[in-house]
Amino acid sequence: MTSATNLDTDLTPFPDHTQLPESDGKFVKNWQEHPQSILLTDSIQPVLKQLHPDGQYCIGQDLGIYWRLTDPPEKGAEAPDWFYVGNVPPLLDGQTRRSYVLWREFISPSIALEFVSGDGTEERDRTPWKGKFWIYEQVIHPAFYGIYEVNQASVEVYHLIDGQYQLLPANERGRYPITPLGVELGIWEGEYQNAELPWLRWWDAEGNLLLTGEERAEQERQRAEQERQRAEQERQRAEQERQRAEQEHQRNERLIAQLRALGVEPEI
Known part of the structure; x- marks a missing residue:
């Protein structure tokens, strides 16, 4: 077996995402993780496309971030839920990313989010070289680190300041500004993928909820339906006005006929 100390000499110079395991073989901890990740990714895409018109960005969903060489290699990775x-x-040499390898790319994530399945101890663990909180703060360095607890309907957000995570206070709307993205992060109570839960969601800086593609399509459908109803109402009003004018014309015609029958020629 190759030792941890020999990994850096056996692989020249360091392994990349194609040479490292893309999974540690563990199951997803709860069914909600997958739809929650999709919800975050789907709704923030328009923002990211504006920030990166060249398309140069990537999103990881339960994807390993390799931060050191170990034996086995996956022990040197942390996998944020988002x-x-x-x-x-977004691709490396035309290939889909299997992991994000810090010693190959150097750029730290802007934000990492963990979805709590237990009591949150794992996500707040500050044990040097082992605890998630310590690894994110001291090595991976995402500018923002969020801990989302669906059972508590809450999220904690930390901001990296001078190399230390500081708890970010909520704004007046009860949400957390992620200023580099121009968005806010918070809890939304509602139904998504047939589940009524306190979901983690984005809002813009003005406090407007960022919608998913399906929600945007539904909003457009409702707008089109409202426009159709407005046009139909306008058509009905026009038809009523036409009928009223026709009735008025017929009354005038009858009056003229009556006057002529009496020998009176009306002035028209």
Whole structure:
């Protein structure tokens, strides 16, 4: 077996995402993780496309971030449930990313999010070289680190300041500004993928909820339906006005006929 100390000499110079395991073989911890990640990714895409018109960014969903060489290699990775890195290519040499390898790319994520399945101890563990909180703060360095607890309907957000995570206070709307992205992060109570839960969601800086593609399509459908109803109402009003004018014309015609029958020629 190759020792941890020999890994850096056996692989020249360091392994990349194609040479490292893309999974540690563990199951997803709860069914909600997958739809929650999709919800975050789907709704923030329009923002990221504006920030990166060249398309140079990537999003990881339960994807390993390799931060040191170990034996086995996957012990040297942390896999946030969701993270975003700006100014990096979405593909590497035309291949889909299997992991994010810090010693190959150097750029830290702007934000990493963990979805708590237990009591949150793992996500707040500050044990040097082992604890998630310590690894994110001291090595991976995402500018923002969020701990989302669906059972508590809450999220804690930390901001990296001078190399230390500081708890970010909520704004007047009860949400957390992620200023580099121009968005806010918070809890939304509602139904998504047939589940009524306190979901983690984005809002813009003005407090407007960022919608998913399906929600945007539904909003457009409702707008089109309202426009159709407005046009139909306008058509009905026009038809009523036409009928009223026709009735008025017929009354005038009858009056003229009556006057002529009496020998009176009306002035028209």
